[in-house]
Amino acid sequence: MDQDRRRSLAAGVLFLLTFVTSILGALLYGPVLSDPQFVLGSGATGPVLAGALLEMTLVIANLGTALVLYPVLRRTNPSLALAYVVARVVESTLITVGILSLLTIVTLRQDGTAAVGDAAAVVVAQALVALHGWTFLLGPGFVAGIGNGLILAWMLYRAHLVPRGWALVGIIGGPLVSLSGIAVLLGAYDQVSPWSALATLPEFVWEAFLGVYLTVHGFRRRDARPGAGTWESAPDVTPATR
Incomplete structure (x- = not known):
């Protein structure tokens, strides 16, 4: 198995890991996100903590995809390859x-509820849930579209590294x-709505x-053409300007 493989x-494994951790994490967060009185309850908080652990794994997987793809992507366009890394870092920061x-x-x-009072605790908790909602909207709901969608799909399309028809799905x-x-x-529609789901699909x-894939x-290995280099023939290190 060569280095690029x-x-x-x-x-690929890291992308699949992002799917598993993000979906399971969202499911485990259910009680804290849906119950305004969660902060006043008692008992185990294991599911929420497990969800946080899964999302921490998601952050690592997100950053990992950028790190392992950067040496390949920079052969096509070093600036866009760096932009993809930056987009992943911003997305991961918002998730964190x-x-x-x-x-x-x-x-x-x-x-903490005894110290701040029940009513105040509920207000603070609702504010923190709202903060989580905004981070999800701006991270996976906005920055990921630019990074994983537009930038990454465009670079893979240009370099013929994946079937171009599939790359167009990401570009769109x-x-x-x-x-x-x-x-x-x-405020055009809610974050959880049919329109949002359709746009995300x-x-x-x-x-x-x-x-x-x-x-x-x-x-994919791009065939060499007269007068045109191939992506795999380019060195990993950008040559110094003479």
Whole structure:
């Protein structure tokens, strides 16, 4: 297995890991997100803590995809490759803020409600849930559309590293997710709505395809053409300007 196949395998597995951790994390967050009185309750907070752990794994997987793909992507366009890394970092930062907001609610539930009062605790908890909602909208709901969708799909399309028809799904789906995030931000419709789900579907399909394709198949090898180089012939290190 050559170096680029190892990179594609790692990227594919990490993309699949982002699916598992994000979906399971959202399910485990159910009680804290849906129950306004959660902060006043008692008993185990294990599901929420497990959800936070899964989202921490999601952050690591997000950053991992950028790190393993960067050496390949920069052969096509170093600036866009760096932009993809930056987009992943911003997305992961927003997700991390969301994690911290929900963990703060857990802390209030465990030992803070007596100090601030029940009514105040509920208000603070609702504010933290709202913060988590905004981080989700701006991270996976906006920045991911630019990074995983538009930038990554465009670079893979240009370099012929995946079937171009599938890359077009990402090129179209990424901006749709970002535009949907803007629409939610402006109050056109709710974040959880049929319109939002419809706008998210192409990007969801693109990322799922990418995880499976890179894991099973790996990067496509572009045929050499007269007067045109191939992506794999370029060195990993950008040559110094003379």
